[in-house]
Amino acid sequence: xxxxxxxxxxxxxxxxxxxxxxxxxxxxxxxxxxxxxxxxxxxxxxxxxxxxxxxxxxxxxxxxxxxxxxxxxxxxxxxxxxxxxxxxxxxxxxxxxxxxxxxxxxxxxxxxxxxxxxxxxxxxxxxxxxxxxxxxxxxxxxxxxxxxxxxxxxxxxxxxxxxxxxxxxxxxxxxxxxxxxxxxxxxxxxxxxxxxxxxxxxxxxxxxxxxxxxxxxxxx
Numbered sequence: 565x566x567x568x569x570x571x572x573x574x575x576x577x578x579x580x581x582x583x584x585x586x587x588x589x590x591x592x593x594x595x596x597x598x599x600x601x602x603x604x605x606x607x608x609x610x611x612x613x614x615x616x617x618x619x620x621x622x623x624x625x626x627x628x629x630x631x632x633x634x635x636x637x638x639x640x641x642x643x644x645x646x647x648x649x650x651x652x653x654x655x656x657x658x659x660x661x662x663x664x665x666x667x668x669x670x671x672x673x674x675x676x677x678x679x680x681x682x683x684x685x686x687x688x689x690x691x692x693x694x695x696x697x698x699x700x701x702x703x704x705x706x707x708x709x710x711x712x713x714x715x716x717x718x719x720x721x722x723x724x725x726x727x728x729x730x731x732x733x734x735x736x737x738x739x740x741x742x743x744x745x746x747x748x749x750x751x752x753x754x755x756x757x758x759x760x761x762x763x764x765x766x767x768x769x770x771x772x773x774x775x776x777x778x779x780x781x782x783x784x
Contacts, residue, residue, distance in 0.1 A: 731768025
């Protein structure tokens with residue numbers, strides 16, 4: 565039963581992503597209203613392509629022939645590099661040190677990817693999400709120094725980055741301890757716990773949607 569619920573929620577999450585991607589094309593036309601939005605749009609497109617590729621492999625039973633881990637490892641780099649870059653572009657008190665941190669985490673991620681590929685593990689996803697949490701915290705600290713008086717609940721950038729922060733924060737424990745939990749609890753309980761994975765995406769996508777609606781309400 566838990567596996568069925570997990571698959572249903574996972575499918576709904578994919579549908580939510582597709583809806584966001586379609587909506588993002590309309591938002592993209594208003595790029596002058598949100599700094600570096602094209603980077604974020606590219607991220608959504610990459611997410612959809614990755615999910616679609618995996619679903620095609622599943623339908624035609626080709627996951628073993630085309631190692632699915634390749635898709636996940638490549639996406640972990642895309643996930644971090646695009647979203648972290650998007651966050652960097654929104655930091656007002658930006659220094660070169662932040663870019664050094666960005667490239668350092670990216671270098672570590674590439675190295676962990678190589679390790680994962682050789683050992684069949686998946687630690688790179690954890691590194692990717694922890695890296696995003698770090699950059700979200702940098703953005704929030706920078707925001708505390710801002711005296712522009714923006715209304716955060718209606719600020720598209722704040723909503724997107726908050727979505728990234730909450731989504732990454734919810735997903736990271738599952739990524740870190742998922743394999744261990746799989747060994748110590750029964751499969752039915754594991755799938756209930758694993759529901760945190762698609763739920764983390766739903767939390768993130770919900771804030772993305774709120775951000776899009778705020779952008780679309782902005783008068784040109």
